[in-house]
Amino acid sequence: MKDINLIIDDQPVVVAENTTILHAAEKLGINIPRLCYHPDLSLEGACRICIVEVEGYRNFVPSCATPVSEGMRIRTNSPEIRQARRDLVELILDNHPRECQICERDGNCELQNLAYSLGVRERLFEGRRKLYDIEKSSPAVIRDAEKCILCRRCVRVCMEVQGVTNLSQLYRGVDTVVAPAYEQGMDESVCIACGQCINVCPVAAFLENSSTDEVWAALADSNKHVVAQIAPSIRAAIGEGFGLPPGTPMTGQTVTALRRLGFDAVFDTNFGADLTIVEEAHELLKRLKTKERLPLLTSCSSGWIKFMEHFYPEMIPYASTCRSPMSMLSVLLKTYYAKRTGIDPQNIVVVSIMPCTAKKFEAERREHQSPDGYPYTDIVLTTREFIWMVKSYGIDFARLPEEDFDSPLGYSTGAADLFGTTGGVMEAALRTAAEKLTGKPLVDLEFTQVRETRGLKEASIEIAGHTLNVAVANGLNNAKTILERVKKGDKTYHLIELMACPGGCIAGGGQPYPPDGHYVLDPEIARLRAGALYRIDEAKTVRVAHRNPFIEKLYKEFLETPGSAVAHKLLHTTYLPREPKGIK
Amino acid sequence: MHADTASRLDADILEFMDACLQKEHPKSYLIAVLHKIQQRYGYLCQSHMDQVAQHMQIPTAIISGVSTFYHFFRLQPRGKYSISICLGTACFVKGADKVLDAFRTELGIELGETTPDGLFSLESSRCLGVCALAPVVTINDKVYSKVNAKQVPELINTVKTEERV
Numbered sequence: 170m171k172d173i174n175l176i177i178d179d180q181p182v183v184v185a186e187n188t189t190i191l192h193a194a195e196k197l198g199i200n201i202p203r204l205c206y207h208p209d210l211s212l213e214g215a216c217r218i219c220i221v222e223v224e225g226y227r228n229f230v231p232s233c234a235t236p237v238s239e240g241m242r243i244r245t246n247s248p249e250i251r252q253a254r255r256d257l258v259e260l261i262l263d264n265h266p267r268e269c270q271i272c273e274r275d276g277n278c279e280l281q282n283l284a285y286s287l288g289v290r291e292r293l294f295e296g297r298r299k300l301y302d303i304e305k306s307s308p309a310v311i312r313d314a315e316k317c318i319l320c321r322r323c324v325r326v327c328m329e330v331q332g333v334t335n336l337s338q339l340y341r342g343v344d345t346v347v348a349p350a351y352e353q354g355m356d357e358s359v360c361i362a363c364g365q366c367i368n369v370c371p372v373a374a375f376l377e378n379s380s381t382d383e384v385w386a387a388l389a390d391s392n393k394h395v396v397a398q399i400a401p402s403i404r405a406a407i408g409e410g411f412g413l414p415p416g417t418p419m420t421g422q423t424v425t426a427l428r429r430l431g432f433d434a435v436f437d438t439n440f441g442a443d444l445t446i447v448e449e450a451h452e453l454l455k456r457l458k459t460k461e462r463l464p465l466l467t468s469c470s471s472g473w474i475k476f477m478e479h480f481y482p483e484m485i486p487y488a489s490t491c492r493s494p495m496s497m498l499s500v501l502l503k504t505y506y507a508k509r510t511g512i513d514p515q516n517i518v519v520v521s522i523m524p525c526t527a528k529k530f531e532a533e534r535r536e537h538q539s540p541d542g543y544p545y546t547d548i549v550l551t552t553r554e555f556i557w558m559v560k561s562y563g564i565d566f567a568r569l570p571e572e573d574f575d576s577p578l579g580y581s582t583g584a585a586d587l588f589g590t591t592g593g594v595m596e597a598a599l600r601t602a603a604e605k606l607t608g609k610p611l612v613d614l615e616f617t618q619v620r621e622t623r624g625l626k627e628a629s630i631e632i633a634g635h636t637l638n639v640a641v642a643n644g645l646n647n648a649k650t651i652l653e654r655v656k657k658g659d660k661t662y663h664l665i666e667l668m669a670c671p672g673g674c675i676a677g678g679g680q681p682y683p684p685d686g687h688y689v690l691d692p693e694i695a696r697l698r699a700g701a702l703y704r705i706d707e708a709k710t711v712r713v714a715h716r717n718p719f720i721e722k723l724y725k726e727f728l729e730t731p732g733s734a735v736a737h738k739l740l741h742t743t744y745l746p747r748e749p750k751g752i753k
Numbered sequence: 754m755h756a757d758t759a760s761r762l763d764a765d766i767l768e769f770m771d772a773c774l775q776k777e778h779p780k781s782y783l784i785a786v787l788h789k790i791q792q793r794y795g796y797l798c799q800s801h802m803d804q805v806a807q808h809m810q811i812p813t814a815i816i817s818g819v820s821t822f823y824h825f826f827r828l829q830p831r832g833k834y835s836i837s838i839c840l841g842t843a844c845f846v847k848g849a850d851k852v853l854d855a856f857r858t859e860l861g862i863e864l865g866e867t868t869p870d871g872l873f874s875l876e877s878s879r880c881l882g883v884c885a886l887a888p889v890v891t892i893n894d895k896v897y898s899k900v901n902a903k904q905v906p907e908l909i910n911t912v913k914t915e916e917r918v
């Protein structure tokens with residue numbers, strides 16, 4: 170590749186051919202302001218905030234879309250450029266609500282930051298305001314078109330990363346709006362509730378459907394026994410909400426914060442994850458023996474499950490029937506735990522802190538209600554919502570002492586922690602499957618072949634004379650790729666892990682907005698958060714799910730054996746083809 | 754949006770889609786397909802667009818984006834009385850835009866829409882070649898000449914009265 174020499178703000182720089190001006194400037198430590206641009210999505214070139222001045226060009230050019238050429242001389246910060254950028258932001262603000270103080274994104278909004286850093290200090294002109302109602306039909310994701318600035322990042326992530334294509338730009342001119350087909354409600358659309366549109370939206374036009382009020386109300390009700398569970402990936406990400414660097418594990422502090430908020434008991438979704446592995450490994454071994462319904466598809470990602478129901482109903486027989494770790498634990502809380510403590514399950518309120526908006530959808534599914542009609546999981550909060558509650562309560566999170574989960578549904582093995590990252594469910598399952606197949610304790614526990622997957626990875630694993638062909642996919646476009654390979658049938662796959670979010674739950678649709686110096690969906694953040702989970706796993710003495718002593722006890726006292734009738738009734742679920750049918 | 758009572762697309766339209774799918778860039782024929790459907794049924798309803806989506810494997814969000822972007826696609830059936838306002842140069846100069854505004858306020862609908870009772874729909878036309886009579890409004894086949902905004906409520910009332918008898 171050819172080298173190109175150019176000068177940006179009086180500094181010479183050499184970059185490869187076809188580099189954009191924006192990236193060339195980054196090499197010099199110059200961060201050109203931007204809005205619609207995202208490194209992992211297709212180029213939009215819609216906002217023009219990233220304009221720069223190129224000597225000899227009559228007009229300013231958008232740096233995100235313009236490749237460098239030999240001898241270019243570029244200014245990124247001339248007074249004219251600064252004025253032009255300010256004008257562009259003012260134009261956006263002219264028909265944007267003046268609502269920062271009552272907005273969910275106050276303090277972490279890209280538009281707000283941009284206006285501030287570019288020096289917009291007065292509003293001279295009021296344009297035509299867009300008037301829309303907030304679309305709240307989905308329990309997971311709400312859409313507030315009044316705040317939308319039409320950058321189309323959500324449209325692109327939904328199409329290019331998730332392969333769902335639920336969103337599109339409808340109408341034209343001042344009437345343009347981003348919405349599902351026919352402007353239908355999110356709950357009537359093919360939306361799989363993953364929340365990635367929330368993550369990439371620079372403003373508050375997509376948000377989770379918030380449940381914090383219900384949690385405050387439950388905590389204030391003395392007749393309710395309010396218990397919490399936290400997903401594996403929460404501990405690795407929550408610190409960022411309090412200014413800690415990505416990848417700082419905060420398990421004990423999270424437990425303490427929950428107790429201070431008034432939760433009566435604090436449990437760990439990890440326990441549910443260990444249990445999932447025991448049940449799922451049992452399913453896998455059974456299918457390996459009979460050679461039926463292979464590959465086994467994992468079922469812990471609620472977004473992936475909804476995707477399968479809309480887009481791949483023909484694969485339903487292959488999916489593991491295991492409930493997600495969250496739902497497994499919730500079931501135990503309203504049965505086993507209720508019995509042990511003598512508390513009426515109707516008075517137990519299960520609050521799950523999840524990295525995921527799709528879990529809000531899952532909690533409402535009919536399949537996850539008890540035969541008496543109450544939900545196993547009462548309320549799901551995203552990491553973001555929980556961070557807000559902690560702040561709102563005046564808890565100095567970063568300096569909290571560490572406390573332990575309540576026993577026994579708070580004890581977990583290292584395998585469970587891995588559930589939070591791509592490849593983790595696979596690794597946890599392989600550990601248990603390997604021990605069951607060989608009948609011996611595993612010496613080398615780490616299956617690094619399935620770690621650090623960006624997108625899609627395949628591996629063949631030798632265990633006790635068996636070759637297991639496995640694959641790990643995250644981001645549902647990659648799920649499509651692997652499922653099409655499975656359908657083609659060139660190769661027999663045995664186990665496939667699927668997670669809806671790019672990087673797994675650590676990059677879920679409910680995780681904190683990225684801290685300074687990182688961007689949304691930054692693989693570096695995912696790597697750091699996953700690193701925290703791998704370190705937690707390494708530090709534990711028990712690292713194989715079925716050797717969790719409390720799981721063994723649970724089977725003895727309550728569930729009999731993995732795959733037993735009672736385990737099936739409580740821990741397994743069913744799926745159904747869903748309308749509207751997705752277009753693959 | 755209008756409630757869908759629509760049926761399966763006619764066989765020849767399905768065949769037309771099949772033919773498009775054989776071509777090099779099948780998805781670029783979407784507009785042509787939608788045109789054909791509008792010609793046949795008068796407008797594009799959700800059920801027909803859904804059928805196109807499944808048949809051509811194009812996500813409904815994309816079809817919805819295309820059908821709302823172009824003014825020539827109607828998303829509701831025409832009303833029993835289709836009001837068309839000429840927005841040609843001559844009519845425009847003589848105040849057709851004000852006439853249009855009057856219809857919009859009076860009926861509470863925009864161009865391309867139909868009143869909820871299904872009685873009136875509103876659209877614009879290009880020059881009808883009777884510029885001497887500008888501004889011109891047609892209601893179904895009837896031509897009204899030199900219409901001004903003030904006459905609009907009366908015009909609508911006349912139609913409504915006729916409708917009642």
Ligand code: SF4
Pocket residue numbers: 265266267268269270272273274275276278279280281316372373374
């Ligand atoms: S989206 Fe951003 S700019 Fe808009 S009201 Fe909210 S905080 Fe303010």
Ligand code: SF4
Pocket residue numbers: 310326327331333334335336359360361362363364365366367
């Ligand atoms: S939640 Fe996911 S599937 Fe739904 S619109 Fe957003 S990105 Fe698309």
Ligand code: SF4
Pocket residue numbers: 316317318319320321322323324347366369370371372374375
């Ligand atoms: S909803 Fe958000 S991400 Fe989507 S176009 Fe609007 S501002 Fe951009």
Ligand code: FES
Pocket residue numbers: 202203204205206213214215216217218219220231232233234
């Ligand atoms: S960031 Fe370059 S045009 Fe929007």
